[in-house]
């Protein structure tokens with residue numbers, strides 16, 4: 140392996156601007172392992188990590204030693220290329236959270252047959268789930284042939300799934316229709332897939348460029364453009380599942396439904412980069428932020444986490460298979476080679492010009 144490693148940093152004030160630099164390759168100390176990133180996904184979710192880099196602490200997870208550029212986290216698969224930690228063998232494949240860089244040095248702790256965690260103090264900035272590395276060989280749900288859909292959807296589908304669980308537990312807050320913004324996003328149509336059997340009508344909201352894609356999914360019963368809010372069907376108790384996070388759009392949706400709006404579930408912010416403030420112009424319920432980790436904590440406290448994961452993994456696999464079904468795939472997964480290509484994907488995602496029909500997976504060829 141080269142004694143230089145490349146890393147792709149992101150300008151903190153513009154998530155689309157990147158800077159490639161070379162740094163010395165890490166040497167593991169006692170208890171440390173070196174992970175060589177092989178395959179990672181890029182979606183708007185990663186751009187959101189950067190947009191909330193200071194507010195939520197994502198910039199602190201992989202420090203750069205610079206104020207102007209940070210390492211935007213991504214999800215993917217890596218190989219252990221050096222290990223001085225007992226129980227973690229060179230050659231093992233792992234899934235987890237990484238910087239866009241050739242390698243990551245990890246201070247391994249909580250080592251078990253199933254995986255380990257990074258004990259680096261700066262990683263305490265985020266919940267545990269972001270610091271765990273799953274050993275693929277011990278993961279009964281791992282399938283090498285599904286690494287691409289797994290890299291793309293695994294970080295998102297847990298949110299789609301737990302959000303729908305949460306809404307179902309509350310009987311959809313009495314709603315009979317669910318209006319979903321940024322319906323072309325993977326997190327949104329993952330949720331739509333989960334709600335297919337529920338007694339709610341699913342209405343997609345999307346932009347003109349993604350409309351055909353959303354219609355083609357067949358996951359929603361109706362599709363409306365952002366310019367058609369004032370034509371949305373009313374007179375039915377309605378829930379807003381918000382992936383866009385756009386304050387103007389929220390105001391228009393709330394105004395359209397008035398007293399029929401039973402709940403506003405804020406999941407994403409593809410079109411926003413700030414937490415909602417108490418908006419005096421907003422009619423109806425205040426948006427309530429949904430966070431998957433809270434649902435998982437609730438399962439842990441109730442002792443139902445194992446049962447949850449059994450159900451979740453079976454359903455997640457069915458979803459992956461649906462998404463890449465060769466007979467009628469929902470998206471094309473395109474593999475890009477190298478960090479230079481990753482930089483182009485990041486720019487397009489930040490500018491909102493990437494093709495929803497395409498899922499980007501980056502390979503780092505060594």
Ligand SMILES: NC(=O)c1ccc[n+]([C@@H]2O[C@H](COP(=O)([O-])OP(=O)(O)OC[C@H]3O[C@@H](n4cnc5c(N)ncnc54)[C@H](OP(=O)(O)O)[C@@H]3O)[C@@H](O)[C@H]2O)c1
Pocket residue numbers: 182183184185187188294295298320321322323324325326327344345346347349382383405406407408409410429430431432488489490491492495
């Ligand atoms: N709360 C949580 O725990 C949690 C967990 C996972 C993801 N999320 C959030 O869910 C959202 C969706 O993420 P994803 O990875 O699923 O997205 P994705 O598949 O990459 O889809 C992104 C979609 O967002 C819209 N969009 C993206 N960039 C835009 C821009 N610059 N201007 C206008 N529209 C833009 C477009 O949809 P339309 O044209 O249809 O609007 C686009 O198709 C993100 O904000 C992410 O952070 C939240």
